[in-house]
Amino acid sequence: MENAIQRLKDIITTANLWEQELVLKRDTYIKDANTIDTHLYFLEEGSVRVYFTEDAKEHIVYFGYKGSLVSAIDSFLTDTTSKLCIKTIKKTTVKVISKKQFLAFIQKEKEIVTLWQHVLSQLLVMQIDREKTLLLDAPTSRYQHVLDTHPMLFQKIPHRYIASYLRMTPETLSRIQKS
Amino acid sequence: MENAIQRLKDIITTANLWEQELVLKRDTYIKDANTIDTHLYFLEEGSVRVYFTEDAKEHIVYFGYKGSLVSAIDSFLTDTTSKLCIKTIKKTTVKVISKKQFLAFIQKEKEIVTLWQHVLSQLLVMQIDREKTLLLDAPTSRYQHVLDTHPMLFQKIPHRYIASYLRMTPETLSRIQKS
Numbered sequence: 001m002e003n004a005i006q007r008l009k010d011i012i013t014t015a016n017l018w019e020q021e022l023v024l025k026r027d028t029y030i031k032d033a034n035t036i037d038t039h040l041y042f043l044e045e046g047s048v049r050v051y052f053t054e055d056a057k058e059h060i061v062y063f064g065y066k067g068s069l070v071s072a073i074d075s076f077l078t079d080t081t082s083k084l085c086i087k088t089i090k091k092t093t094v095k096v097i098s099k100k101q102f103l104a105f106i107q108k109e110k111e112i113v114t115l116w117q118h119v120l121s122q123l124l125v126m127q128i129d130r131e132k133t134l135l136l137d138a139p140t141s142r143y144q145h146v147l148d149t150h151p152m153l154f155q156k157i158p159h160r161y162i163a164s165y166l167r168m169t170p171e172t173l174s175r176i177q178k179s
Numbered sequence: 180m181e182n183a184i185q186r187l188k189d190i191i192t193t194a195n196l197w198e199q200e201l202v203l204k205r206d207t208y209i210k211d212a213n214t215i216d217t218h219l220y221f222l223e224e225g226s227v228r229v230y231f232t233e234d235a236k237e238h239i240v241y242f243g244y245k246g247s248l249v250s251a252i253d254s255f256l257t258d259t260t261s262k263l264c265i266k267t268i269k270k271t272t273v274k275v276i277s278k279k280q281f282l283a284f285i286q287k288e289k290e291i292v293t294l295w296q297h298v299l300s301q302l303l304v305m306q307i308d309r310e311k312t313l314l315l316d317a318p319t320s321r322y323q324h325v326l327d328t329h330p331m332l333f334q335k336i337p338h339r340y341i342a343s344y345l346r347m348t349p350e351t352l353s354r355i356q357k358s
Contacts, residue, residue, distance in 0.1 A: 052311060059314040061307070074307045077300045083311070110289045117292060120299040121256045127306035128240070128253045132231060132262070134313045135238040135346075167314075 004118035005069045009042050009095075011112065017105055018042075018095045030070075030086040030094065036079060037072035037086075038099045046092025047156055051164075052083040060165040061130075063089075065156040070094075073123065089158065139168045143176050183297035184248045188221050188274075190291065196284055197221075197274045209249075209265040209273065215258060216251035216265075217278045225271025226335055230343075231262040239344040240309075242268075244335040249273075252302065268337065318347045322355050 012018060021044070024030065030048060031037045041048075043064050050062035050070065061084070064070035075082030076099060106112045129149060136142045143166055146153065153162060163173040191197060200223070203209065209227060210216045220227075222243050229241035229249065240263070243249035254261030255278060285291045308328065315321045322345055325332065332341060342352040 052314075054315060054320075057316075059311075061310055061314070074304050077304055084307075107289070107293070110286070110292060113289060113292050113296060114286070117296045117299060120296060120303055124299055124303045124306060125253050125256055127303060127310065130310055131240055131306065131313065132238075134310065135231075135240070136233060137236075141233075 004115055004122055005042075006067065008069070008115050008119055011115070012042075012095075012097060012102075012105070015105065017097055017101055019098060019101065020096045022094050022096060024088045024092050024094070026088050026090045026092075028088045028092075030088065031072050031075075031084070033083050033085050034081050035075075036081050037075040037084075038079075039071065040076065040097050040099070040102055041070045041086070041094040042097075043068045043070060044093040044095060046094075047089040048086050048092060049089055049157075049161055050084055050086050052085065054083075058164060060161060063153060063157050063161070063165070065152070069119065089161065134167070139166065139172055140176055142166045142168070143173065183294055183301055184221075185246065187248070187294050187298055190294070191221075191274075191276060191281075191284070194284065196276055196280055198277055198280065199275045201273050201275060203267045203271050203273070205267050205269045205271075207267045207271075209267065210251050210254075210263070212262050212264050213260050214254075215260050216254040216263075217258075218250065219255065219276050219278070219281055220249045220265070220273040221276075222247045222249060223272040223274060225273075226268040227265050227271060228268055228336075228340055229263055229265050231264065233262075237343060239340060242332060242336050242340070242344070244331070248298065268340065313346070318345065318351055319355055321345045321347070322352065 030041060043066055045066055047065040048070055049060050051058050051060040070086060072082045072084035072086060106116045133142050133145050146166060159173060160170045163170040166173060209220060222245055224245055226244040227249055228239050230237050230239040249265060251261045251263035251265060253263060285295045312321050312324050325345060338352060339349045342349040345352065
């Protein structure tokens with residue numbers, strides 16, 4: 001299950017199904033709020049944040065960096081508009097496949113739909129873990145949990161964004177990291 | 180996608196793959212903390228809550244009632260122990276299938292693995308929605324969102340559990356409902 005995303009990327013590459021490769025400047029929207037996401041994005045380089053805005057406050061729900069598969073997945077799976085935005089954090093290169101192409105492709109063989117099932121399982125486990133993190137009341141517990149499970153995040157993503165993801169101020173994160 | 184769980188139940192029934200049907204008293208553990216969940220449970224009657232305990236506080240993450248598919252899904256998908264517990268809220272009847280049987284079954288045909296892919300997609304969309312709800316700061320917003328998306332919950336589940344799920348006291352929930 002671990003490398004399901006990488007394997008999925010490889011077979012899409014072998015099948016020559018990437019529709020485009022985009023090189024995007026920092027702070028560029030890949031998907032804006034209240035639109036339908038009809039694509040999957042595979043990150044070759046760079047980093048992005050997935051978030052929604054409520055009462056002028058940004059809530060980060062997900063980060064993508066090299067090797068990540070990103071989409072406003074709620075919108076992608078249901079074909080409905082979604083509040084989720086995807087925005088680059090720095091210069092970012094993504095490979096893009098449309099849902100239409102992707103669905104036709106995974107239906108071809110049992111092995112491919114099984115691979116997609118593994119990717120969905122992986123995303124679901126991550127989301128359940130995310131819920132557990134959010135329910136931890138103590139900021140130190142939330143920090144420790146994400147450090148244990150996603151140590152790479154702290155090397156890949158600016159800490160002010162990680163602070164938002166952990167529901168704390170950058171000052172609190174900095175204080176916890178020093179203690 | 181809507182009725183994927185019901186369709187999955189029906190084909191397991193047709194294939195005669197349910198291993199047991201359990202009738203459980205209220206407040207009975209279906210799955211305890213720090214164990215591996217090797218089964219899927221389909222709820223025929225009754226209701227359950229899925230939760231974990233942290234610093235002696237119970238955090239509810241999911242409810243199941245008639246027609247729900249329940250498992251400590253993080254544990255089920257990864258074969259690792261999980262903090263999640265499943266406990267009956269009232270007298271509950273569940274049909275049970277083991278992971279081993281289930282995986283062998285879904286691998287048989289592309290249509291069945293596709294159906295499971297739909298169920299996983301549905302669970303993932305629910306989890307993303309759950310994250311959005313938890314990130315809403317105002318208790319009234321969390322209440323309104325869950326009332327809009329899961330109105331049945333308020334008929335099926337005692338309100339003190341819903342209050343916990345919404346991260347508020349029963350008194351706050353009661354006040355919001357009256358206003």
